[in-house]
Amino acid sequence: MxxxxxLFFHNFSTFLGxxxxxxxxxxxxxxYRGRGYGKGLLRQLARIEVERxxxxxxxxxxxxNKPSIDFYLSLGAEPMKDWTVYRIAxxxxxxxxx
Structure with a gap:
């Protein structure tokens, strides 16, 4: 079950190389929310990140999305302040x- x-993919910063x-x-x-599964998934993704x-x-x-924001902040994530998303559609x- x-x-x-x-779901993730690699990206590349031309600024940082x-x-x-x-x-x-x-x-x-x-x-299963609130039981540590999200943190476990992100922990495994962090391991993949470090290995690669x-x-x-x-x-x-x-x-x-306050519940998600609170969760991300609890992990030490920081909101990006220098970037704005643009879209053409x-x-x-x-x-x-x-």
């Missing part, structure tokens, strides 16, 4: 593609 999963890991998704089934010689683990979190994307 699966209790959760992480080093690789990191981007956490695309962390999911724990509702009945990567320099950071990063992800996005919606501003309104829909009609704007189609127009740019012309």
């Amino acid at each position: 699966r209790r959760g999963f992480v 080093r690789a990191g890991i981007y956490l695309e998704d962390l999911y724990v089934t509702p009945e 010689g990567c320099m950071w683990l990063e992800w996005w979190c919606l501003d309104w 829909g009609d704007t994307l189609a127009k740019l593609a012309q």
Whole structure:
């Protein structure tokens, strides 16, 4: 029985010349939340990170998702203050593609 999963991939900083890991998704089934499974999954991902010689683990979190933010902060995660996410989609994307 699966209790959760992480989906991740490598990324690369041209500024630092080093690789990191981007956490695309962390999911724990509702009945197992609050039991340490999320922390265990992130701990294993951190081990993979260290074994592969990567320099950071990063992800996005919606501003309104307080339970997740509190969880990440409890692990020592720090919100990025120097970066803003930009997106082009829909009609704007189609127009740019012309």
